[in-house]
Amino acid sequence: MATTAADLHAAEHEDHGPEKGLKRWLFSTNHKDIGTMYLIFSLTMFFIGGAMAMVIRSELAVPGLQFVHPEFFNQMTTMHALIMVFGAVMPAFVGLANWMIPLQIGAPDMALPRMNNWSFWILPIAFGILLSTLLMPGGAPAGGWTMYPPLILQTGDAFPFLIFSVHLMGLSSIMGAINVIVTIINMRAPDMTLLKMPMFVWTWLITAYLLIAVMPVLAGAVTMLLTDQFFGTSFFLAAGGGDPVMFQHIFWFFGHPEVYIMILPAFGVVSEIIPTFSRKKLFGHDSMVYAASCIAFLSFIVWAHHMFTVGMPLTGQLFFMFATMLIAVPTGVKIFNWVATMWRGSMTFETPMLFSLAFVFLFTIGGFSGLMLAIQPADVQYHDTYFVVAHFHYVLVPGSIFAIMAGAYYWLPKWTGHYYNEKLGKLHFWLSAIFVNVTFFPMHFLGLAGMPRRIPDYSTQFADFNTIASIGAFGFGLSQLIFVAVLLTAKKGAEADDRVWEGAHGLEWTVPSPAPWHTFTTPPKARIANEAFE
Amino acid sequence: MDEQERKKRIRRTTLIVAGIALSFYVGFILVGVLRS
Numbered sequence: 001m002a003t004t005a006a007d008l009h010a011a012e013h014e015d016h017g018p019e020k021g022l023k024r025w026l027f028s029t030n031h032k033d034i035g036t037m038y039l040i041f042s043l044t045m046f047f048i049g050g051a052m053a054m055v056i057r058s059e060l061a062v063p064g065l066q067f068v069h070p071e072f073f074n075q076m077t078t079m080h081a082l083i084m085v086f087g088a089v090m091p092a093f094v095g096l097a098n099w100m101i102p103l104q105i106g107a108p109d110m111a112l113p114r115m116n117n118w119s120f121w122i123l124p125i126a127f128g129i130l131l132s133t134l135l136m137p138g139g140a141p142a143g144g145w146t147m148y149p150p151l152i153l154q155t156g157d158a159f160p161f162l163i164f165s166v167h168l169m170g171l172s173s174i175m176g177a178i179n180v181i182v183t184i185i186n187m188r189a190p191d192m193t194l195l196k197m198p199m200f201v202w203t204w205l206i207t208a209y210l211l212i213a214v215m216p217v218l219a220g221a222v223t224m225l226l227t228d229q230f231f232g233t234s235f236f237l238a239a240g241g242g243d244p245v246m247f248q249h250i251f252w253f254f255g256h257p258e259v260y261i262m263i264l265p266a267f268g269v270v271s272e273i274i275p276t277f278s279r280k281k282l283f284g285h286d287s288m289v290y291a292a293s294c295i296a297f298l299s300f301i302v303w304a305h306h307m308f309t310v311g312m313p314l315t316g317q318l319f320f321m322f323a324t325m326l327i328a329v330p331t332g333v334k335i336f337n338w339v340a341t342m343w344r345g346s347m348t349f350e351t352p353m354l355f356s357l358a359f360v361f362l363f364t365i366g367g368f369s370g371l372m373l374a375i376q377p378a379d380v381q382y383h384d385t386y387f388v389v390a391h392f393h394y395v396l397v398p399g400s401i402f403a404i405m406a407g408a409y410y411w412l413p414k415w416t417g418h419y420y421n422e423k424l425g426k427l428h429f430w431l432s433a434i435f436v437n438v439t440f441f442p443m444h445f446l447g448l449a450g451m452p453r454r455i456p457d458y459s460t461q462f463a464d465f466n467t468i469a470s471i472g473a474f475g476f477g478l479s480q481l482i483f484v485a486v487l488l489t490a491k492k493g494a495e496a497d498d499r500v501w502e503g504a505h506g507l508e509w510t511v512p513s514p515a516p517w518h519t520f521t522t523p524p525k526a527r528i529a530n531e532a533f534e
Numbered sequence: 535m536d537e538q539e540r541k542k543r544i545r546r547t548t549l550i551v552a553g554i555a556l557s558f559y560v561g562f563i564l565v566g567v568l569r570s
Contacts, residue, residue: 111544174555182547186540212551216559223559224566235566242570250562 017517026121029113030517031098034120036415038095039408041123043484045087046401048131050477052080057439061470063460073456074142075134081145085262086169087127089396092404093265094119094176097204100411101180103508103515104198106189106524111182119175126168133158144454146251147222149236149244153229163226170215177211180204189507189524195286198506202289203268206296210257210264213300218254221247245310252303260299262396263363264292266403267334270356272506273410274338277353278345279503284337291330291337298327308379317376324374331367335360350501351425355406358398358433366394369444384454387447393440397476398433405432405483413496417514420493424486431479438472 018024018033028034055076059067068076098116102109110116133140138156141147147162155162184205188197197205224235225247234240236247267288275282282288304312304320312320338360347353369391373379382388405428413419442465447453451462458466496513511519 112548178548178551178555181551182544185547186543212555213558216555217562220559220562220566223563233570235570240570246566246569250566253562 027117029109029117031102031109031113031116032415032515032517034110034116035095035098035100037120038091038098038123041120042088042092042095042404043487045083045091045127046480049080049083049088050480052076052083053473054477056080057470057473059456060458060466062467063458063463065457068456070456071139071142074144074454075140077454078141078144079130079134082130082141082166083127084396085145085258086166086173087123089262089400089404090173091123093204093207093262093400094173096200096265096269096404096407096411097176097180099415100508101183101201101204102187103414103511103519104201104506105184105187105192106507106520107183107187108518108520110179111187112179115175116179119172119179122168122172122175126165126172129161129168130165133161136161146248146255147225148251149225149228149247150238152225153237159229160226163222166222167219170219173211173215177208177215180208181212184208189520195289198268199271199282199285199288200265200268203264203271203292206292207261207264210261210296210299214254214257214261217250218258221250221254224250245307248307248310249304252306253300255306256303257296257299259392259395260295262400264296266359266363266400267292269403269407269410270338270359271334273352273356273406274341274360275505276410276501276503277350277356278342278347280341280345281505282337283340283343284333287333288337291333294330295327298323298330302327305374305376305379308376309383321374321376325371328367328371335364346503350409351420351422351429352406352410354426354429354433355402355409358429359402359406362394362398362402362433362436366391366396366399369394382447384452385447386443386451386453389453390440390443390447393443397440398436402432402436405429408483409486410501411508412490413493413500414508414513414515416490417496417512418491418493419496419500420486420490424482424489428479428482428486431482432476435472435475435479439469439476440472442466442468442472 018030019027025033025037028037055068056073059065059073098110101107130140136157138158141152141155141158141162143152143155147166152162153159184197184201224233227233228235228237228242234242236242236244238244271282271288302320302324304316305324308317308320349357369387373382373388373391409420409425446462446465446469449462451458451466498512499509500513501509507520507524508515510524
């Protein structure tokens with residue numbers, strides 16, 4: 001085998017590990033270190049966004065205004081969404097991608113390691129700026145994460161900071177996506193053809209293309225908001241001849257694929273875990289790839305289902321309704337394949353598998369309520385009610401976040417070299433699974449009964465279900481502290497062997513546990529790569 | 535594939551993908567300009 005620059009690099013560095021102290025993290029170009037930083041950042045944001053959710057649920061626990069001013073309530077709903085979407089869920093998947101993609105394709109690192117460092121360190125700056133708006137005159141942005149004009153233009157001093165931080169988040173995501181695409185296209189192990197790639201790598205490749213296409217669209221939309229506010233343009237200002245509805249079209253052209261950006265990598269994680277704990281190959285690997293691609297394509301042509309009540313021609317309503325419903329077909333293929341993988345498998349129920357199974361059940365509930373919302377005449381009733389809140393929280397919490405948890409538990413022994421505390425893991429799962437339903441299921445009933453979203457007070461007829469949801473939310477929030485306990489004790493368990501899980505297959509399980517700082521400095525031999533995937 | 539060739543490919547893929555991202559950014563602002 002020819003000597004590569006990677007070999008030379010390895011030879012130069014085999015006598016030392018990472019830098020010591022802060023420099024290791026500040027200047028790191030190592031995919032594992034950067035992955036770790038992404039995951040810790042994401043968990044921090046998850047707790048900050050979660051604390052805001054607790055403020056929201058405290059206020060809504062009983063009718064009337066009790067704890068916060070309505071204006072602050074609106075700031076909380078807006079910031080909670082921005083932090084959870086851009087600060088918690090997306091960086092968590094980028095962290096998993098950083099850790100696992102090079103290990104799964106047999107690459108020594110990401111293709112553009114310096115840019116990788118930059119794309120991470122932009123994030124704390126972006127969220128530092130966003131969180132600082134809470135202390136500004138006029139408070140944090142309160143017009144909703146969708147930033148619809150003209151309402152968002154009434155934001156106080158926070159407005160330019162909001163726009164700048166959203167630009168930075170977008171820049172970070174785009175650079176991360178470029179890195180993922182370039183790495184997967186150019187750095188796979190010899191003979192690892194595209195269709196031999198693991199599902200997590202595949203779903204991330206598709207997600208990265210979605211990010212490349214839609215994050216610049218969000219950046220364009222907020223740039224236009226900025227020029228409308230400060231430079232005298234009228235893109236969205238009706239008084240100057242602009243069109244506020246155009247913002248909604250542009251925003252949702254970004255916003256709907258964004259939903260799949262947050263769920264496709266989750267599909268990838270679950271597609272890795274279910275075969276391992278069923279001790280079978282993934283059923284229909286290629287059809288899973290085609291289904292994910294199909295979902296990604298459809299996500300670009302359904303955006304206006306978020307805007308049915310704005311008004312559009314009948315043909316538009318029909319098109320967006322049927323196109324949206326069509327997404328159920330490739331999604332159904334995926335659910336079928338996961339169930340078929342488990343069928344007659346030798347299943348065991350370790351924590352990652354429990355989270356994955358809950359994902360399959362509960363994400364499907366979110367999918368079904370999505371189908372209900374896709375029906376245009378019915379959506380007129382559901383729009384802007386708690387039914388929508390229930391729907392997207394079912395997709396994002398027991399969907400994306402459960403998959404992130406499943407992935408973290410699944411790969412944790414590979415990262416630390418030790419098995420985590422399985423009892424704590426299972427306790428974390430069961431409390432999360434119970435409380436997530438206690439929190440979000442009653443919201444379906446509230447929405448169907450007509451309770452609007454984004455309000456700090458409500459009619460007494462909605463009192464009981466709101467109290468139940470608030471109890472559930474506090475239970476769910478506290479349950480997540482168990483995950484912190486699992487992480488703090490992660491190195492205290494028994495030592496993990498290379499394969500970690502009996503049924504695991506893939507290149508990442510051929511390296512020692514914990515994965516050394518440098519891996520695959522010489523590409524794995526084709527035979528090993530192929531065996532790992534067969 | 536030797537390292538030189540790989541680097542060339544990495545640079546090419548990066549430029550193509552970054553170009554796509556930039557064109558979406560400029561393109562959608564142009565949509566705004568043309569519509570308003």
